[in-house]
Amino acid sequence: MxxxxxxxxxxxxxxxxxxxxxxxxxxxxxxxxxxxxxxxxxxxxxxxxxxxxxxxxxxxxxxxxxxxxxxxxxxxxxxxxxxxxxxxxxxxxxxxxxxxxxxxxxxxxxxxxxxxxxxxxxxxxxxxxxxxxxxxxxxxxxxxxxxxxxxxxxxxxxxxxxxxxxxGTQILSPPQPAAAAEMMPAPDLAEVKGQETAKRALEIAAAGGHNLLMSGPPGAGKSLLAATLPGLLPELAPAEALEVSMVASVAGTLEAGRLIRQRPFRAPHHSASMPALVGGGQKARPGEVSLAHLGVLFLDELPEFDRRVLDSLRQPLETGEVSVARAALHVTYPARVQLIAAMNPCRCGHLGDPALACARAPRCAADYQAKLSGPLLDRIDLHVEVEPVSAADLSLPPPAEGSREVAARIAAARERQSHRYARTAARTNAEADGRVLEEAAQLDEAGQALLREAAERLKLTARSYHRMLKVARTIADLAATDGIGRVHIAEALSYRRQPPRA
The missing domain is CATH 3.30.230.10 (Ribosomal Protein S5; domain 2)
Known part of the structure; x- marks a missing residue:
């Protein structure tokens, strides 16, 4: 038998x-x-x-x-x-x-x-x-x-x-669905003194799901800014919560069977290997980029990561999924993440400071930033300089706006995107493809002229062009306007990557 x-x-x-x-x-x-x-x-x-x-x-x-x-x-x-x-x-x-x-x-x-x-x-x-x-x-x-x-x-x-x-001698009663996991507290944006430009870039990134790179000296507040992001993002929709919980279940990290409602925030150390970051290993387990699906992948000290490990993120950032191929196994994990990265401008971290800068500048900065490949940087929508905070800034009273007020604007902007892309696979502006984006852009003549001029002068790639258009669309959504104007394009241009400073 x-x-x-x-x-x-x-x-x-x-x-x-x-x-x-x-x-x-x-x-x-x-x-x-x-x-x-x-x-x-x-x-x-x-x-x-x-x-x-x-x-x-x-x-x-x-x-x-x-x-x-x-x-x-x-x-x-x-x-x-x-x-x-x-x-x-x-x-x-x-x-x-x-x-x-x-x-x-x-x-x-x-x-x-x-x-x-x-x-x-x-x-x-x-x-x-x-x-x-x-x-x-x-x-x-x-x-x-x-x-x-x-x-x-x-x-x-x-x-x-x-x-x-x-x-029939003992009956096992049917279980009830476990309660959803509690929302973990995050630092309030009101705790960040100064850094208005970086705060604005963080708000835009959160509203549109854009990738963001913050560059600045040690102690300027880059890590604190990134840590406030979970408090700015809207909680997962039911279908999204199921997606995220499925990844956590396969990875064995779903605590007490509780469905995850808060967007993941993963911050791996810069010594992480390629299988740890993108998935793989002997059993092809999901990596950090998949565990951060529909959430945030925060990479601090970005140039300290191995260059091959960072370049392995290029495909997941573009396609929203990662494929792990082995001789006897081929698996695919979702990896629709928002990349938030932070770095020092050079190895010593004090480029541009006359009192602290090393004698090797600007070559020190060029060598340090050269660890990041151009194609990877091209996939980052927002680049912002985080200036050092002065003693005068620290003595100022807390800002009038905290995470709650900024999160309300972000939620309204995301709601506009949800209606706009209701009949497509996109959830945010960052996920919209070229055809859908151009239909949703509604550029006026002045904005179109500025964008065309910027594309010619800055020699933008097709990817960069569309990413800039996505950022401008998000800025317009935060302003609650249907069309994209010259002012939205101009602000999006201000977040383009700049060459290393001397």
Missing amino acids: VAHVTTVAFLGLEARTVDVQVQIAKGQGKFTIVGLADKAVAESQERVRAALSGIGLALPFQRITVNLSPADLPKEGSHYDLPIALGLLAAMGIVDAEQLSEYLIVGELSLDGRVANVPGVLLAALHASTNDLGLICPAAQGGEAAWAGRIDVLAAPGLLELLNHFK
């Missing part, structure tokens, strides 16, 4: 159905798992054996074969423990195989028979819902699975409780 149990394999944010086939046949006692399983899956036999022993059951001294079909699909992770164990129990006649056929099963087994948490439960629940199946998952992740909608979820604390449920 061959028992069949359903589980899933994860390829990025795609779940593939896996048929767990268990056969107990005559022969010497041997436990074999086949079907292109990695080491974590191969070790499952020891965890399953110990878990069954922990609840008072023993495997028969016969030949046990577990086939994970399709055999050419890579199987990774510990979530195969529970389906393998239940398949064995079905083959032994302890559990009704027909009952199990109504469920998709994921879960790791502890040696004492408890069911431990695994990544990807939300994705597995959505896949089960699509295929008209229920879901058996760890008890602690029942609230996460319940977000998938009207599906039968059995959130089992242990293998014994699950067996009692199927026998």
